[in-house]
Amino acid sequence: FAFALGAASWDAVGETVEEWDDVSYYSSLIEGDASLLRVGGSLWVRSPLSRHMALTFEVGARYVGVDSSVNSSVYYEEGAEVFSADDVIEIDDTWLATIGIYLEAELANHVKIHAGLGYDFDLIGPEETVLGESLGDTDFSGLSFNLGIAVGF
DSSP, X not given: OEEEEEEEEEEXXXXXXXXXXXXXXXXXXXXXXXEXXXXXXXXXXXXXXXXXXXXXXXXXXXXXXEEEXXXXXXXXXXXXXXXXEEEXXXXXXXXXXEEEEEXXXXXXXXXXXXXXXXXXXXXXXXXXXXXXXEEEEOOOOEEEEXXXXXXXX
């Protein structure tokens, strides 16, 4: 069994949109970043390859807390009507399932280094909202490269 703790940060893809016609004008800007804190556990199965090397398989679950600093600015004008707003795009916390395969090499007694690939799957689709309106679900699924130390006791 393993306890997992991790942190990540990602920059939102900055995007500016401008649209206009004979009677209206619209512009929006999205920029910022989000911080993620991952906490969970896993079940590991080890298959020895040699005396000091093993192949390990992981299956687990992670709770992901999201702190969003992704900002949205909107401006709309049609005739005498003008609307302008700035708001943070809120992203719900979520749960992920994780699987992985790693090559593990013994460094010392009960201390191993491991490296390999993992993949996270959304168990629930975290929703994004701005100005009280839903933007729909977001997706935290993805491939990861992992490098770590395993300590047995």
